[in-house]
Amino acid sequence: MEVDEYIMQQASVIAMTTTNAARYSESLNKVGPLITIIEEAAEVPEAHIVTAISPRWNSSTLTTRSKHWQTIIRKLQIEDDINNENDTFHKYTSFGRAIPLYCQNHPKNKGILAELPSDFRKVKDGGCGLPCEFRLPCGHACRYDCHPFNKEHKSYICKKQCSNTCEEGHSCPKRCHFDSDCICCAMTTRELKCQHTINLKCHLDYSDYPCPTKVTRTLSCGHPAIMECFVDSGTVLCTSIVDKELQCGHTAQIKCHVDPKRHKCDTVLTETRSNCGHEFKRQCHDTSFERLNLCRVQVIEKRSSCDHVIERQCFDTSYEIRVKCSVIVTMNRTSCGHEYQKQCHDQLYEMVHRCNDIVTEQWLSCDHSYRRHCYDSNYVQNNTCQVIIPDERVKCGHEYERKCSDTNYHNEHKCSAKVEKEFPCCGHKIKLLCHQDVESVKCRENVTTVFECKHSKTQ
Secondary structure, three states, X not given: OHHHHHHHXXXXXXXXXXXXXXXXXXXXXXXXXXXXXXXXXXXXXXXXXXXXXXXXXXXXXXXXXXXXXXXXXXXXXXXXXXXXXXXXXXXXXXXXXXXXXXXXXOOOOOOEEEOOHHHXXXXXXXXXXXXXOOXXXXXXXXXXXXXXXXXXXXXXXXXXXXOOEOOOOOEOOOEXXXXXXXXXXXXXXXXXXXXXXXXXXXXXXXXXXXXXXXXXXXXXXXXXXXXXXXXXHHXXXXXXEEEEEOOOXXXXXXXXXXXXXXXXXXXXXXXXXXXXXXXXXXXXXXXXXXXHOOOOOEEEEEOOOOOOEEEEEOOOOOHHHHOOOOOEEEEEOOOOOXXXXXXXXXXXXXXXXXXXOEEEEEOOOOOOEEEEEOOXXXXXXXXXXOOEEEEEOOOOOOEEEEEOOOOOHHHHOOOOOEEEEEOOOOOOEEEEEOOOXXXXXXXXXXXXXXXXXXXXXXX
């Protein structure tokens, strides 16, 4: 509401219906705009127009031909002679503190004085507080209080309880449904022609009602059958299980009403196939079984391409061509004689796979042996003897170790044996590598020197 009042205060012109003017009467009184009411000439002083009137009402713009304003002026008992309709209107531009309201259906009764908008709530349905009591075509009276709308009650729906009763004294439980027949739905026990009793709705005709009671009767075949009472036993199919001989000569347990000529015999027969001689089983009625079903007996036979056997289903005559022999066989290589294993069908295995067997051979340059893969025929050209052997230096006679193939080792590596050597200048001894010259090393032996003064010095 505060938002609406703020919008009204900011607007230069406020346009609304008289219904909304009545609804926002309190906000209009707070804002205080100059109000002009434009209304057609009506016969009834409608409440929302009266509520829209405020102290700021510009009465000069309201039509002066509206009969309800003339009624209001007369109710105020204006004693002046109204000779000129326009003069009268301009003369009375205020109605005082309250507006008198009178029921248009009962104008002689005392009305109410409407001083506040809430006073209009006292006028329920726009009329007075008396009951309407309009007599409807169904005989009931209108349940509303006095109301100015729908005086002929053409759109009125009667909500009273229907007072009709059926021939058997049942009261109608529905609300008033004038012009529509009462259909009694009370559950009533009826005795049918067959002397069975049944609960039916009261309005239903039970003279020819089909009896649903379950009864047992003997059929034309002599078997008993349970059926509803109204059913003709001649139309009932016997479902008793009996033994009957079929056209094929076999006996089957089937329902009594089933024609044995139309029953499919499901007796299992064992027969021999005409094309392969294998046995198969089929139901008696399935005469096309052999033609529609392939022989799936497992047969074992020898391959034409090798001595190995295959296991296949009888019908699969292309199995040997389609599935290669995968038996693992052991063969000897033609190039080296070594054995290898392959699948029987793989004729190119030896050409595609090289021999990986390990062979031991002797070096031509020495007595040592080596191991290589059979396929590696260039091993000697690409490798040398790696056996470690002892050897003796010619110059110094010291022993050392070298690879068998490294015959130039003593020239490329100096003798690293430690030997004791003597300094020629002082006679002291020192341990050096065999190839080191003693003259290239200084003697670091401590010696003591005694001077003539008999003092000594060690250095």
